[in-house]
Amino acid sequence: MATGFKYRRIADHLARGIQAGITGPGERLPSLREACRTYGASLMTALAAYRHLEAIGLVEALPRSGFRVRPRLPAPLEQAPTRRPSLHAFSSARAELTAELLAAMADPALVPLGSGWPSADHFPVAAFRRLTSRLLRGPAPGPWTRFSPPRGDPELRRLVARRYRARGMDVGPDDVLVTTGAMEALALALRVLVKPGDVVAVECPAFFGVLDAARSAGARVVELPAEPAGGPDPAALAAACRRHAVRAAVLAPTFANPAGSLMDEARKAAWREALGAEGVALIEDDVYGELAWDGRRHAPLCAPRGRDEPPAILVGSFSKTLLPGGRVGYAIAPSPWIDALADLKSITTLAAAPLAQALAAGLVGDGAYDRHLRRLRPRLQAEVGTMRALVARHFPPGTRVSDPRGGYFLWVELPAGGADGLALFHAAARHGIGVAPGCLFSLGGGLDRFVRLNAALAGDLEPAVRTLGRLAAAPAARASGA
Structure with missing residues (x-):
């Protein structure tokens, strides 16, 4: 006692x-x-x-x-910012803003809260050096003096297939195409599945790269409102199909960028049923699928389909989890769709870089990747928790923040009366801070008071978040000139 x-x-x-x-x-x-x-x-x-x-x-x-x-927690996001599926057009002003954001991401003078990848200290640099040294000392020139096979390094394709089999997909090496990042895989998938003028359904908010890839394919976009925690409701697809001839849907069921939403198994089953019933092809963005903080390996939404069923293509990448500079992505699909993707790649980039593929295959094959993920996941969880606490401490009352279970982004809704996301983007840049304005993650508006923040960064981020909070509290007119 x-x-x-x-x-x-x-x-x-x-x-x-x-x-x-x-x-x-x-x-x-x-x-x-x-x-x-x-x-x-x-x-x-x-x-x-x-x-x-x-x-x-x-x-x-x-x-x-x-x-x-325990950090003081911010208010959670309450509901989807858009109410019903709607068809939207692209604008030149949005393209200019996207270019401005990408330039800001590359600016080393800015605190990169708006960037799309973790800082360098999150990656296994020592393992990179060891493996690169071993490749350099190898007896044969290997990846330095040859092209990759058009479909990618056979060993890497085998390893990718093995990882997805462990997550419940019936996939083999012949179903995998190695690409130059997930963006190439996404662009190829859209070009294979849709013709100019076809309608593509995307969740709202959606990664701005999805919207740009749809524009490049000549598609029109209908936006499906997504719930902050669970993503879009499949009933929204049926509603969209009643008004438009939807050809394909692009969905990110596992830690979607920017909101971090995660579909549960019941919702994924309902989506599979809805896609089949409406005859809509699926492109699944699985870039963040390995980043569940609890280590769970969530089953993809994609499932093998027969020739008479709408196709399903999964796109993924090692760029956000292992090798940002390598730009090693992949597409997974059954024949004949994987063949069509490979044919299109052969007349664009031909093949991915052999050295980057060799690095990825070596790190995945010897277990270094899994060891790295076991260290990375709890770190990301702690960093996102810290960032949520900083936002709660320094942003104005009424701010709402996503509450993800994986990945490293926070989706922040600013209160009415202060700066909107675009005003904050410009004001923050003048103070040496980068953020991603919410208006880029939709074509139809409704996200003007949102910003995306990256929590996976080195160093003390509190001064930058404190400055953002002060700028966010300023009336929009004053923030624009702050």
């Missing part, structure tokens, strides 16, 4: 400090060894005190990093 009393006494003392603001939201508690010295307690007693604080919701454990006071 004495030990029980002591751990409660320690916990009560720490709780009073938290409630008084002495240890603030997001701040770390003393280490267990420090607590032992401070309170003259054993390690087990100190741990019991911290576990009690965790059980009553005051603190949370960090992966291999001790405990911290």
Whole structure:
């Protein structure tokens, strides 16, 4: 009983400090060894005190990093920003803004909160160097002096197929085409499946690259409202098909960019049924499929289909999880669709770079990729949690934020009366900070008060988030000139 009393006494003392603001939201508690010295307690007693604080919701454990006071949580997103499926056109102003954002992402002078990939310290650079050195020392010229087979390195295709078989897909190496990033795979898929003037359904919000690829294919876009947590409802497809001849749908069921939504298995089953009933082809964006923080390997929405059924093509990449500079992506589809994709690639980029494929195959094949993912996932979870706490602390009242379970983006809705996303984008750039304005993630409007933030960055991000919060609180006219 004495030990029980002591751990409660320690916990009560720490709780009073938290409630008084002495240890603030997001701040770390003393280490267990420090607590032992401070309170003259054993390690087990100190741990019991911290576990009690965790059980009553005051603190949370960090992966291999001790405990911290639970961050002050922002209000969650409530509903889809658009109400019904609607058909929208492209504009030259949007194309110019996309180019401006891409330039900002590449600007090393900006804190890259608007970028689309983690900072360099998130990747296994030491493993890159070891494998590159081994390739350089190899007896044969190998990837330096030859083209890749048009469909990609056979070993890499085998490894990609194996990973997707582990996630429930009936796929083999012949169903895999290696591409120069997922964007090429997406562009090829759209060009194979749709003709100029055809209608493509996309979720809203959607990665702006999907919208640009649809424009390049000559397609018209109908937007399906997506719920913040679970993505678009398949009933929206039926509603869109009653008004338009929808040829294909582009969906990101696993940690969609930008909202981080995750379809559950029931919704995926309903989508498969809806796609089949409406005769609509599927392009699945699975770029973030490996980044579930709990390590789960979610089954893709794609499933093998017969020749008489609408096609399904999955696109993915190692660019966001392993090798950003390698631009190694892939498309997965059964014949004859994979053959059509390969034929189209052969008259565009011909083949992906052999060296990048060799690096990817080597890191995946020897287990380095899986070891890297086991380290990366909890880090991303902690970083997103920290970013949510910073937004809650520094952004104006009424701000709402997504609550993802994987990936590294936050989708932030700014309150009415302050700066909108585009005004914040321009004002932030003048203060050395990059953000991604929400208006780029839709063609039809309704996202003007949103921005996307990247949490997977090195260094102390609080000064940048504090500045963003101050700019977001300013009236739109003043933020534009801030």
